[in-house]
Amino acid sequence: MQAAINNLVVSLPMPIFLVVEDVGWWQGMDGSANNEPYRNGFTRRHCLEDYRALTRLAKRLKMRIALGMVLGEWDRSNLLKDVVGATWMGDSWDNRINQGPWLDEAAEFLRENQDWLEIACHGLCHEFWRDGRMERSEFHDRNGRMRPSDSVKRHLDAFAKLLAEYNLPGFPRLFLPPALHHSFGNGQDSMQAILHDYGIRYVVTVFSRARRYSEPLHEKITWECGIGLLERGLAPVPWHEAAASPSWDFSNSILPLHWSNLLHPDPATSFTVVDRWAEMLEKQANSMEYVLAPDFASCWSQAAVFNLAKLTAGEGKITVDLGPLEQVPEFDGSIILKIRYPPDCTWQCRGGQILSTRKDSQGIQVVVLRRLPGKAIVEIEQS
Numbered sequence: 582m583q584a585a586i587n588n589l590v591v592s593l594p595m596p597i598f599l600v601v602e603d604v605g606w607w608q609g610m611d612g613s614a615n616n617e618p619y620r621n622g623f624t625r626r627h628c629l630e631d632y633r634a635l636t637r638l639a640k641r642l643k644m645r646i647a648l649g650m651v652l653g654e655w656d657r658s659n660l661l662k663d664v665v666g667a668t669w670m671g672d673s674w675d676n677r678i679n680q681g682p683w684l685d686e687a688a689e690f691l692r693e694n695q696d697w698l699e700i701a702c703h704g705l706c707h708e709f710w711r712d713g714r715m716e717r718s719e720f721h722d723r724n725g726r727m728r729p730s731d732s733v734k735r736h737l738d739a740f741a742k743l744l745a746e747y748n749l750p751g752f753p754r755l756f757l758p759p760a761l762h763h764s765f766g767n768g769q770d771s772m773q774a775i776l777h778d779y780g781i782r783y784v785v786t787v788f789s790r791a792r793r794y795s796e797p798l799h800e801k802i803t804w805e806c807g808i809g810l811l812e813r814g815l816a817p818v819p820w821h822e823a824a825a826s827p828s829w830d831f832s833n834s835i836l837p838l839h840w841s842n843l844l845h846p847d848p849a850t851s852f853t854v855v856d857r858w859a860e861m862l863e864k865q866a867n868s869m870e871y872v873l874a875p876d877f878a879s880c881w882s883q884a885a886v887f888n889l890a891k892l893t894a895g896e897g898k899i900t901v902d903l904g905p906l907e908q909v910p911e912f913d914g915s916i917i918l919k920i921r922y923p924p925d926c927t928w929q930c931r932g933g934q935i936l937s938t939r940k941d942s943q944g945i946q947v948v949v950l951r952r953l954p955g956k957a958i959v960e961i962e963q964s
């Protein structure tokens with residue numbers, strides 16, 4: 582979305598944000614043929630280096646990326662034996678195979694790197710076991726019907742306990758439905774109502790794969806019960822493709838990858854894999870159309886701006902109308918603009934406070950501003 586006055590061109594770029602799902606397994610193998618979780622279909626166990634690859638990518642992008650974590654294999658006191666449906670072993674759950682010093686090492690790493698890696702809730706073991714048999718998926722069945730709220734809460738409580746056992750940050754604010762089985766649009770009866778009580782503020786999923794009790798308020802962004810839902814779009818590479826080559830059509834704000842896509846069977850080589858993804862994203866983001874969001878909250882606010890705000894040019898100025906964002910939960914009032922103008926031109930802004938400006942490698946100015954309290958209109962004009 583762009584508007585121009587003379588030589589001054591302003592755009593509201595689409596935010597780009599990276600979500601990595603299925604982080605947290607220790608076993609690599611896809612167990613789905615044996616009544617075990619799908620996991621990552623990886624040729625080896627996971628290790629600390631696999632987390633280091635994620636921070637390398639995050640730092641390179643200057644983005645606090647989100648990790649859709651499954652914590653079942655982090656269970657060192659076998660507490661999941663008391664959580665009905667959580668594992669394939671039921672009440673004889675025994676996680677000894679995954680208990681070792683790597684748990685505390687990885688937890689320490691996640692704590693130390695929380696400015697780069699944001700834990701999102703993706704479940705305990707991703708699926709649900711009814712009478713010992715696996716069903717997709719943990720919180721909703723494959724028809725998008727939410728499991729009984731008691732069951733949902735027991736699983737979320739166990740997720741919180743596992744976080745606490747490792748002194749990891751409090752309950753996440755982002756929820757990524759496992760296997761894209763989810764539902765929305767039924768207000769107080771919805772999963773969103775439950776998630777909000779746990780501190781979740783955002784859900785990222787594919788709207789067309791969810792059961793929709795009422796249609797989303799907008800094509801790619803909707804909300805209910807104080808929770809924002811953002812369209813995820815389809816993953817550009819299969820979930821079990823290790824060391825995937827970068828490719829993506831940039832059709833949605835979220836780039837959804839799976840852990841194994843970014844990992845190499847030789848852990849020391851994963852850096853070369855993530856560097857290639859970073860290059861692709863950086864290249865595309867140096868444009869008027871896109872901007873890399875520094876974290877999910879910023880992505881959400883900018884996605885609301887991109888999808889809902891009105892950008893117009895006329896009477897010698899460019900106007901951003903934030904009126905349509907009135908009801909959007911968690912909108913922090915910030916707007917990212919990209920401005921292109923010749924060297925002899927300067928500009929000024931009314932209705933917003935400029936928080937930061939920088940130039941990207943293409944000479945485009947990236948401006949972060951915050952609307953002034955009570956103002957829905959921000960104006961840019963040549964000065």
Ligand SMILES: [Zn+2]
Pocket residue numbers: 602603703707759760
């Ligand atoms: Zn998943």
